[in-house]
Amino acid sequence: MAYKCIVLIKQVPDTSRITGEAMNEDGTVNRGALPAIFNPEDLNALELALQIKEKYGGSVTAVTMGLPSASEVLREAMFMGADDAVLVTDRRCAASDTLATSYILTRAAEKIGYDLVLCGRQAIDGDTAQVGPQMAEKLDIPQITYVEQVHELSPEKIVCRRNMGNGWQKTACKLPVLLTVTDQANEPRIGAARRIMKFKNAKTPAEITKEGGSEEDISLMRDKGLLIGQLNLDDVQADLQWCGRDGSPTKVHRIMSVVLTAKESKEVEPSAQGINDMVHELIEDHTIG
Amino acid sequence: MIEVNRQGEVWVFAEQHLGKVEDIAFELLGRARELADKLGVKVGAVIAGDSIKSVCEELIQYGADKVYAVENNLLEHYQTNSYTKVLCTLIEKHKPQIVLYGASPVGRDLAPRVASKMKAGLTADCTDLQIGNHEIKKTGEKHENLLLQIRPAFGGNIIATIINYDRWPQMATVREGVMPMPEPDAKRKGEVIDESVSLSAQDLPIEIIEQVRREKSVNLKASRIIVAGGAGVGSKENFRMIWDLANALGGVPAATRAAADLGYIGKDYQVGQTGTTVRPSLYIAIGLSGAIQHQAGMSESKKIIAVNNDPDAAIFDVAHYKVCGDLNEVVPQMIKAVKEKV
Ligand SMILES: Cc1cc2nc3c(=O)[nH]c(=O)nc-3n(C[C@H](O)[C@H](O)[C@H](O)COP(=O)(O)OP(=O)(O)OC[C@H]3O[C@@H](n4cnc5c(N)ncnc54)[C@H](O)[C@@H]3O)c2cc1C
Numbered sequence: 001m002a003y004k005c006i007v008l009i010k011q012v013p014d015t016s017r018i019t020g021e022a023m024n025e026d027g028t029v030n031r032g033a034l035p036a037i038f039n040p041e042d043l044n045a046l047e048l049a050l051q052i053k054e055k056y057g058g059s060v061t062a063v064t065m066g067l068p069s070a071s072e073v074l075r076e077a078m079f080m081g082a083d084d085a086v087l088v089t090d091r092r093c094a095a096s097d098t099l100a101t102s103y104i105l106t107r108a109a110e111k112i113g114y115d116l117v118l119c120g121r122q123a124i125d126g127d128t129a130q131v132g133p134q135m136a137e138k139l140d141i142p143q144i145t146y147v148e149q150v151h152e153l154s155p156e157k158i159v160c161r162r163n164m165g166n167g168w169q170k171t172a173c174k175l176p177v178l179l180t181v182t183d184q185a186n187e188p189r190i191g192a193a194r195r196i197m198k199f200k201n202a203k204t205p206a207e208i209t210k211e212g213g214s215e216e217d218i219s220l221m222r223d224k225g226l227l228i229g230q231l232n233l234d235d236v237q238a239d240l241q242w243c244g245r246d247g248s249p250t251k252v253h254r255i256m257s258v259v260l261t262a263k264e265s266k267e268v269e270p271s272a273q274g275i276n277d278m279v280h281e282l283i284e285d286h287t288i289g
Numbered sequence: 290m291i292e293v294n295r296q297g298e299v300w301v302f303a304e305q306h307l308g309k310v311e312d313i314a315f316e317l318l319g320r321a322r323e324l325a326d327k328l329g330v331k332v333g334a335v336i337a338g339d340s341i342k343s344v345c346e347e348l349i350q351y352g353a354d355k356v357y358a359v360e361n362n363l364l365e366h367y368q369t370n371s372y373t374k375v376l377c378t379l380i381e382k383h384k385p386q387i388v389l390y391g392a393s394p395v396g397r398d399l400a401p402r403v404a405s406k407m408k409a410g411l412t413a414d415c416t417d418l419q420i421g422n423h424e425i426k427k428t429g430e431k432h433e434n435l436l437l438q439i440r441p442a443f444g445g446n447i448i449a450t451i452i453n454y455d456r457w458p459q460m461a462t463v464r465e466g467v468m469p470m471p472e473p474d475a476k477r478k479g480e481v482i483d484e485s486v487s488l489s490a491q492d493l494p495i496e497i498i499e500q501v502r503r504e505k506s507v508n509l510k511a512s513r514i515i516v517a518g519g520a521g522v523g524s525k526e527n528f529r530m531i532w533d534l535a536n537a538l539g540g541v542p543a544a545t546r547a548a549a550d551l552g553y554i555g556k557d558y559q560v561g562q563t564g565t566t567v568r569p570s571l572y573i574a575i576g577l578s579g580a581i582q583h584q585a586g587m588s589e590s591k592k593i594i595a596v597n598n599d600p601d602a603a604i605f606d607v608a609h610y611k612v613c614g615d616l617n618e619v620v621p622q623m624i625k626a627v628k629e630k631v
Contacts, residue, residue, distance in 0.1 A: 015444030018581075102405060125443055127562075128413035130401035133369070137405035142494040143369055145398045159498065164394045167502035173495045242408075249410030249456040253423050253437060256448045258581065265605075268594075270614025272622055278594070278610055279626040287571050287592050288514065288538055289631045 001155045003058035003175075005049040006109050008119040008131070009042040009077055011070040015124050038073045041120030043080075043188035045181040048150065049118050050081045050189070056153050059083045061112055065093060065105055068206040074228050078199040079191025086112060086229035087204050092244050093233065098126075100247035102134035107236035109139065116158070117178040121146060129180065136178035144171060148184040204228040290408045293457050295434065297386030298355070299325040300458070302376065303336040303348055304367075304395050306502070310336070310344050312470065312510075313391030315351045317463060319471030320418055321389060322352035327420045328434055333357055333385060337375045339365035342481075349479030351471055356481045357383070363488045366500075367395050371492045373402045378486045380407060385458050387436050389418070392462040400462050410453035412438035412461045416566075416585075423452050435459065445562055445581040466510045466566035467589075505557045507541055509565045514540025517560055517587070519577025520547035521597065521616060528553040530620045531575060537627045543567070545577045561586035573623075576616045579604025596620065 013034035049060045062077035064070050065088040074085035088108045096104065109117055117139070122129035129145075136143035149161040151170070159172045163182055203226065205218050221227040233243055241247060268274045283289040299321045303314040318334065325332045334353040336345065338360065345356040359375050376399070380388065388403075390396035392414045404411035417439035423432045432454040438461045442449045453459050509515060516538065518531035528548070535542040542558060549559045560567055562582040572590035577583060579595070579602055587593070588607050595608035596619045605611045612619055 013443070015446060018444065018446045097410070098401070099404060099408070099410065126413075127442065127444075128401075129397050130404070130411060130413055133398060133401035134405035136369075137373070137402045143398070143402070144495070145369075146394060157496075164502070166394075166505060167500070169497060169501075170499040171495050171497050249408070249453040250412060250438075250451050251423075251453060253421075253435075253450040253452040255450075258441070258446055258448055265609050265611060268610050268612045270596075270612050270619050270622075272626075275612070275619065275622045276626045276630075278612075279623065279630055282571070282592070283630055288627070 001057070003052060003056055003115045003153065004113055005052060005058060005060045005116045005118060006112060006114040007042070007046045007049045007060060007062050007077070007082070008105060008117065009046065009062050009064050009073050010039040010120075010123045011036050011064065011066055011073045012039045012123050012125045013037075036069070036072070038076055039120055039123045041122060041181060041183050043120075044183050044185045045118040045120045045179070046077055046080060046082065047186045047188040048147070048179070048181050049116070051186065052116070052150065052153060053081075058115070061086060063088065063105065063108055063112065065089070065101060065108070068204060068210070071204045071207060071228055074204075075199055075202055076191065078202055079196045080189055081192070081195065084229065085202070086231060087206070088231050088236070089204075089206060090232040092240060095245040095248060096243060097248035097250045098128050098130040098134055099249060100243050102131045102138060103242045103247060104233065104236070104238055105131065106135050106138040107238045108231055109135070111231065111236050115175050117176070119178070119180055121180045121182045132178055132180040139176070139178065141176045141178055142173045143178045143180070144173065145180045147179045147181050199226070202226040202228050204230045206230060291381060291384050291457050293455065294384045294386055296330060297384050297458065298331045298333045299328065300333045300335055300385040300388045301353070302388065302390045302396065302399070303334045304391055304393060305336060305338050305341060305344065308338065308340055308344060310347060311391065311393065313393055313396070313463070313465045314348070315473075316465070316468045316470050317389045317391060318348065318352040320463075320468045321387075322471070324387065324418060324420055324436070328386070330386070331355060333383070335359070335376065335379055337361075337364045337372060345481045347473070349477050349481075350473035350475055352477070354479050356479060357484050358481055359484045359486055361485070361488060363493060366497055367399075368493055368495050368497075369398055369402055370494055371488055372399050373406060374488065374492050375486045376403045377406050379484060380458060388458045388460045390460070390462045392464045396462045400460060404460055407458070409456050409458055409460055410451075412440060412451040415440045415461045415463045416467045418461060418463065423454060436461065441562070441585055445585045464566055466568070469568075506555065507557050509541060509543055509558070509560065509567050512541045512567070513569050514538045514571045515543045515560070515567055515569045515587075515590070516540055516573045516575065517543040517545065517577060518548050518553065518575050519545040520551060521576025521578075522548060522553060523576070525553045527617075530616075530624070534573070534620055534624050534627070537624050537631070538571075540569075540571070545580070545583050548577070574604050574608070575620060577604060578602050579607065
C-alpha cells in the first residue's frame with residue numbers, strides 16, 4: 001500500500017536569536033526583526049514522513065498555515081523531498097489560537113486526504129504542543145505523541161516508540177493516525193542540489209500574482225510542476241465561527257519582556273580570600289552548613 | 290461546549306501511575322486551593338484508573354473538597370481517547386470553571402484533546418496562575434475573577450498572561466516543580482464521589498505493546514543545594530569538580546542542556562525549560578552562560594552564585610554572588626573553603 005502522508009510545518013521566528021532590537025517598547029516581540037526559520041521539530045516530522053515514503057511507498061504533502069511569505073518553508077520542504085506543498089492562507093486566519101489553527105488545518109487535511117498526519121512535537125515560538133492533538137480530536141483519529149521511532153507500518157497498523165520523558169512506550173494502532181515527532185526521531189536531511197535547482201522557482205499563486213503574473217502564468221507554472229498549492233478558508237469550507245479571533249477562546253491579557261535581575265548582588269574576587277569570605281557569609285546566613 | 294458558570298468548581302486532573310498519584314497533582318491541588326478560596330468555590334480532583342480508591346483520601350489531604358473517582362479496569366493504563374472521554378463526560382456533568390493539568394507527557398497529551406472536544410481554551414506550560422480581572426479596552430466590557438494563565442513564550446523571552454472569558458472551562462497545563470508542594474493535612478475532610486463512564490473498544494484504539502518507566506536517578510526538585518555545570522566545564526573528567534563541590538556542600542550536581550548533550554552528565558540532571566524546574570536555597574552556576582532556557586528553570590532559586598570568566602555572561606544578571614574568573618581555579622578553591630569551614 002502507498003501511504004499518503006501530510007506533514008504540518010510552520011515558519012517560526014528564531015527565538016534563540018532574540019536580541020534587544022527584536023523587542024518592542026511595550027514588551028511584545030517584533031517578529032519582523034527576527035530571522036524566520038523552519039520550525040526545528042517539523043523538520044524531524046518531515047524527515048520521518050520521507051523515510052516512510054522511501055520504505056513503504058506513498059507521497060508526502062507539506063502543509064503550512066500562514067502569511068504568503070511562509071511559502072519559503074514549503075519550498076524548503078520540496079528541496080528535502082516533499083512531493084507536494086500547500087499553503088493555507090487567508091486574512092481571516094489571523095489571531096487564531098491553537099484551537100482555531102487546529103480547526104483550519106483539519107479542514108485542509110480533510111480536503112487533501114491522508115493516511116498519516118505528522119507534525120513536530122511543538123513550535124519554538126509558542127511551545128504549546130497543542131495543535132497536533134487538537135487536530136487528531138477533530139479528525140476523530142488516534143494520536144501518538146512524542147514519537148521517536150516508527151518500528152513497523154502496514155495497512156493494518158503502525159507501531160511506534162514514544163518518548164515519555166521518564167521512560168518510553170511501544171504502541172500500535174490502526175491507520176489513519178496523527179503522530180507528533182520529537183527531535184530524537186532522526187537527523188533531518190538537507191535539501192538535494194538537484195531538487196533545489198528544480199524547486200527554487202516553485203511559487204504559490206499569491207506570489208505569482210504579487211509579482212504581476214496572470215492566471216495564465218499560474219497555469220504555466222502548474223504545467224511545469226512548480227505551482228505550490230494554495231487554499232483559503234472558502235476552499236476548505238471552514239465555518240468562520242471557529243476561525244481567527246472568533247474561533248479562539250484564549251486571548252492575551254498582558255505581555256511583559258523578561259528582565260531577570262537579582263535584587264542584591266555582590267562581586268566576588270576570584271581569589272582565595274574572596275571565596276573564603278563568600279563561603280563564610282553563606283554559612284553565617286545558614287544557606288549552607 | 291459548556292456554558293459560562295462562575296460558580297463552577299476548580300478542578301485538578303490527578304494523574305496517577307499504578308495507583309500512585311504523581312507529585313504534580315499535589316502541587317496543582319495546592320494552587321487550586323488558593324484559587325478556589327479566592328473565588329469562593331470548591332476544589333475537585335478527578336482521578337481515573339483501576340483500583341484508585343485508596344488514594345482518594347490522599348487527594349483530600351492535599352486540598353481537594355471533592356474527589357471524582359472513575360474506577361474501571363479499562364482505565365488502568367493512560368490512553369488519550371479513554372481519558373478524554375472521562376474528563377469530557379465529567380466536565381459536561383459538573384461544569385467546573387477551571388480545570389488544571391500537569392504539563393507532563395500525559396497532561397500535554399490529554400489536555401489539548403479535551404480542550405478540542407469541549408471547544409474550550411487551553412494554555413500550555415503555565416508557570417503561575419492567579420485570579421484577576423480583565424477589561425476589553427475597545428468596548429469597556431469587564432470580566433471579573435478570571436484565571437490568569439501566566440507562561441513564558443518566545444523561547445522564554447517574554448512572559449504572557451493568557452485569559453479566556455467567553456468559553457468554559459478555563460484550562461491550563463502547569464509545569465512540574467513551579468508550584469510548591471502543599472503540606473498534607475490528615476484532618477481535612479472531603480467527599481469521594483464514584484462516577485462511571487461507559488467505555489468501549491472504540492475508546493481504546495491504542496495497543497500498548499511494551500512500556501518502560503524509569504524513575505529519575507536524581508531528585509533535583511527536592512534538593513536544597515544544587516551545583517550546576519555548563520559547557521564551559523570542558524570535559525566529562527573536569528565535570529568531576531562539579532560532583533565534588535556538590536558532595537562537599539551536601540547538594541546535588543546539575544547541568545545545562547549543552548553539558549548534558551556533550552555527555553558530561555546524564556540527561557536527568559538537566560535544569561531548564563526542557564529539563565527540571567528547581568527552586569533550591571542555593572544554586573551555584575559554573576561555566577554556563579545563563580541562556581534564557583536555562584534561567585527558566587533556576588531563576589527562582591533563593592541564592593545564586595555564578596562562576597564565569599566572561600563578565601558579560603547573562604547568568605551574572607541573576608546572580609547574587611558574581612565570581613568572574615576561571616572555573617578551574619575558582620571551583621577547587623570553593624571546594625577547599627567549604628571543606629575547611631563546614
Ligand atoms: C527549545 C529549547 C529548549 C532548551 N532547553 C534548555 C534547558 O532546559 N536547559 C538548558 O540549560 N538549556 C536549554 N536550551 C539550550 C540553551 O539555549 C543554551 O544553548 C544552553 O543552556 C547553553 O549551555 P551552557 O551555558 O552550558 O553553554 P554555553 O552557552 O556554551 O556557555 C558556556 C559558558 O562557560 C563559560 N566558560 C567557558 N570556559 C570557562 C572557564 N574556564 N571558566 C569560567 N567560565 C567558562 C563561557 O564564558 C560561557 O558563558 C534550550 C534551547 C532551546 C532552543
